[in-house]
Amino acid sequence: MQKLFATIAVIxxxxxxxxxxxxxxxxxxPHSPPNSGVSGGSVSSSVHYLQNTYLDTxxxxxxxxxxxxxxxxxTLFETAVILTAGIAVFxxxxxxxxxxxxxxxxxxEKACSGEFSTSDSDGExxxxxxxxxxxxxxxxxAQLFGFYIIAHGHPSPxxxxxxxxxxxxxxxxxxxxxxxxxxxxxxxxxxxLRLACLGxxxxxxxxxxxxxxxxxxxxxxxxxxxxxxGGEEMARxxxxxxxxxxxxxxxxxxxxALFANLSTRGExxxxx
Amino acid sequence: xxxxxxxxxxxxxxxxxxxxxxxxxxxxxDAFHLSLGxxxxxxVTWMSGDLLIGAGSSLGLARRMVRLFRFLNYLLxxxxxxxxxxxxxxxxxxxxxxxxxxxIVWHRTALTTDLEKFLLAxxxxxxxxxxxxxxxxxxLCIHAIDDVSAAGIxxxxxxxxAHIFE
Amino acid sequence: xxxxxxxxxVGVALLLxxxxxxxxxxxxxxxxxxxxxxxxxxTKTTVLLVIIGVxxxxxxxxxxxxxxxxxxxxxxxxxxxxxxxxxGRRGIVLASTSExxxxxxx
Amino acid sequence: MxxxxxxxxxxxxxxxxxxxxGVGILRFPDFFSRMHAAGKGDTLSTLLIIAGFAxxxxxxxxxxxxxxxxxxxxxxxxxxxxxxxxxxxxxxxxLAEAGxxxxxxxxxxxxxxxxxxxxxxxxxxxxxxxxxxxxDSQP
Numbered sequence: 001m002q003k004l005f006a007t008i009a010v011i012x013x014x015x016x017x018x019x020x021x022x023x024x025x026x027x028x029x030p031h032s033p034p035n036s037g038v039s040g041g042s043v044s045s046s047v048h049y050l051q052n053t054y055l056d057t058x059x060x061x062x063x064x065x066x067x068x069x070x071x072x073x074x075t076l077f078e079t080a081v082i083l084t085a086g087i088a089v090f091x092x093x094x095x096x097x098x099x100x101x102x103x104x105x106x107x108x109e110k111a112c113s114g115e116f117s118t119s120d121s122d123g124e125x126x127x128x129x130x131x132x133x134x135x136x137x138x139x140x141x142a143q144l145f146g147f148y149i150i151a152h153g154h155p156s157p158x159x160x161x162x163x164x165x166x167x168x169x170x171x172x173x174x175x176x177x178x179x180x181x182x183x184x185x186x187x188x189x190x191x192x193l194r195l196a197c198l199g200x201x202x203x204x205x206x207x208x209x210x211x212x213x214x215x216x217x218x219x220x221x222x223x224x225x226x227x228x229x230g231g232e233e234m235a236r237x238x239x240x241x242x243x244x245x246x247x248x249x250x251x252x253x254x255x256x257a258l259f260a261n262l263s264t265r266g267e268x269x270x271x272x
Numbered sequence: 273x274x275x276x277x278x279x280x281x282x283x284x285x286x287x288x289x290x291x292x293x294x295x296x297x298x299x300x301x302d303a304f305h306l307s308l309g310x311x312x313x314x315x316v317t318w319m320s321g322d323l324l325i326g327a328g329s330s331l332g333l334a335r336r337m338v339r340l341f342r343f344l345n346y347l348l349x350x351x352x353x354x355x356x357x358x359x360x361x362x363x364x365x366x367x368x369x370x371x372x373x374x375x376i377v378w379h380r381t382a383l384t385t386d387l388e389k390f391l392l393a394x395x396x397x398x399x400x401x402x403x404x405x406x407x408x409x410x411x412l413c414i415h416a417i418d419d420v421s422a423a424g425i426x427x428x429x430x431x432x433x434a435h436i437f438e
Numbered sequence: 439x440x441x442x443x444x445x446x447x448v449g450v451a452l453l454l455x456x457x458x459x460x461x462x463x464x465x466x467x468x469x470x471x472x473x474x475x476x477x478x479x480x481t482k483t484t485v486l487l488v489i490i491g492v493x494x495x496x497x498x499x500x501x502x503x504x505x506x507x508x509x510x511x512x513x514x515x516x517x518x519x520x521x522x523x524x525x526g527r528r529g530i531v532l533a534s535t536s537e538x539x540x541x542x543x544x
Numbered sequence: 545m546x547x548x549x550x551x552x553x554x555x556x557x558x559x560x561x562x563x564x565x566g567v568g569i570l571r572f573p574d575f576f577s578r579m580h581a582a583g584k585g586d587t588l589s590t591l592l593i594i595a596g597f598a599x600x601x602x603x604x605x606x607x608x609x610x611x612x613x614x615x616x617x618x619x620x621x622x623x624x625x626x627x628x629x630x631x632x633x634x635x636x637x638x639l640a641e642a643g644x645x646x647x648x649x650x651x652x653x654x655x656x657x658x659x660x661x662x663x664x665x666x667x668x669x670x671x672x673x674x675x676x677x678x679x680d681s682q683p
Contacts, residue, residue, distance in 0.1 A: 129407050130641075131516060133390035134634035136323040140316050141627070142509055144290050147312035148297045149502065151305065156499055166506060173513050174320070176520050186319055296623060299498065299616040358588045361580055362564035365571060374577050375652050394633035397640075398587065403579050405640045415576040415640065415650060441548055441600060444555075448593070451559055458566035462578070470575055470643040474582045477635060478569065481586050482562070484624070485593050492597055498613070501620045508627055515635035519642035 057236040064153050068240040072218040086254035093266035135177030142170035150248045160247025168255025192253035199250030206242050282325045287317045342436045357400040377422050379412045449489045473518045480511035551599040558592030574651040575643050583636030
């Protein structure tokens with residue numbers, strides 16, 4: 001019966017969505033809003049961005065420039081939303097015990113030593129030899145890949161959000177394979193909470209820096225006086241890179257915080 | 273598994289391997305991206321280099337090269353086995369139902385370290401008609417899909433893997 | 439026929455060949471069967487992303503997508519395996535009795 | 545031209561193996577047998593198809609202009625292949641183990657039922673397996 005209702009709901013939703021497809025502009029229509037200029041300019045907005053992004057910011061990837069520079073406010077608050085989600089999960093789920101209770105429940109220090117163990121945390125004698133050994137190889141490679149994505153946000157489709165997700169995934173994989181303790185030993189709870197806040201702080205701080213040079217908030221061009229490298233456009237490029245770093249920090253920490261809190265019901269012990 | 277201190281050679285090798293991977297991934301050889309790569313590789317080595325090193329071994333460079341060469345040799349053999357496995361599964365998929373003789377086989381291995389057992393378990397999973405279901409200590413519980421493939425679990429793979437690490 | 443046309447054909451063939459795995463996702467009968475089917479579709483999506491890159495002439499870009507997707511697919515499979523082994527009806531009972539005795543004696 | 549032909553051959557071989565995996569995953573009787581189709585067919589067909597495209601990237605290696613980036617792209621594809629080599633086998637193993645502990649019963653061919661006992665050490669686990677699987681063994 002439940003399945004029947006679910007099927008009906010899915011069909012109705014799909015029909016509504018398909019109905020909305022008719023209202024879209026035709027593919028490649030020159031009169032559609034993105035192609036004809038929303039603000040009444042003579043050049044359409046997308047053509048404007050495609051032509052001017054590299055001149056303005058020295059960033060070959062238009063999406064990165066639009067995300068972090070033209071729409072900098074939007075991305076700043078998206079990052080803040082992610083931080084808020086992390087804080088909300090922490091506040092609702094995390095179980096904090098007093099010191100004396102902690103001692104009676106047992107081996108907190110051993111659990112967070114960062115030691116990678118292939119035997120199961122609940123001590124039932126089961127071994128995760130295969131998954132554990134595979135993840136010993138995969139996790140460092142995944143972390144390097146995450147750093148690569150963050151660092152190559154300019155020339156290729158990457159950036160803070162994507163790289164942060166891959167980095168966070170690598171820590172989740174570590175927790176799945178070697179026990180939550182082995183991941184918490186590398187990214188301790190106080191560390192990831194600080195990193196999450198530091199990420200937003202870096203983003204907002206770079207924006208504030210440009211205020212000191214009598215420019216608008218998040219106008220990275222103002223940083224050219226500080227960076228001393230090749231004019232205002234390069235300063236924008238480096239500003240975008242700094243912002244991406246901040247986003248990556250927040251996303252990584254919040255991803256891992258969500259997993260750690262949700263999988264252990266806030267105890268940060270045992271887990272999957 | 274007893275824990276030996278990892279030598280600085282271990283970390284240097286890990287760093288070198290990561291840097292090689294970075295160059296392959298990045299494909300950009302200018303100073304800016306290479307310095308970013310150096311920073312990233314250092315960060316990964318610091319964060320999780322101990323995972324790649326494992327229990328820490330005090331082997332010299334020459335021994336490691338021999339191991340690497342034997343490992344690649346083993347991979348070639350394994351790839352050929354995988355091709356055979358797929359042909360076997362392909363035939364079985366279209367075979368009549370009576371050809372399927374699924375059953376469970378227990379295999380005792382002499383291999384001791386995690387890495388060796390990992391290699392053995394994954395090789396068994398990838399070769400004809402057998403999947404490693406569980407590992408208890410040195411016993412492997414293997415699901416085999418027919419008699420021919422079950423007969424293939426006869427210790428030859430163990431010998432080849434032991435040869436890599438001897 | 440150019441190689442691009444051939445790539446499009448391969449992509450379509452892959453999509454068609456995914457249908458059995460999709461059927462397995464829908465038919466079940468157990469949760470694990472569905473997960474195996476989903477894992478199979480995920481692996482093939484990795485290939486599909488590479489093919490899209492070849493068709494668009496931007497392989498270097500789409501390889502990054504493919505690698506990311508493969509990583510997420512792997513993590514998903516491991517997470518599902520971890521989750522279900524704790525939920526499973528056989529996991530806890532066996533672990534405390536017979537499996538331990540196997541480990542001790544073996 | 546030869547390289548294009550070779551890579552097309554590799555890709556087609558991959559598609560054929562994938563077809564086998566698809567048929568297997570539909571036809572095989574129980575979860576563990578389906579793992580055979582999913583695990584192996586998936587791995588090799590993916591490897592073959594990606595290797596075919598990697599080979600195709602090397603087609604005009606003669607031009608010094610494009611060759612460095614072409615080799616790098618091909619190497620990146622090799623990275624994907626290496627990753628899938630590890631990941632596919634591992635996830636197959638992990639899913640098989642989880643499937644066992646989730647309570648999937650393997651279908652045992654009738655003539656093998658007495659072999660379930662296995663080595664004497666494993667008698668308890670095998671006996672448990674036997675008890676669970678006799679009622680739905682293959683007709």
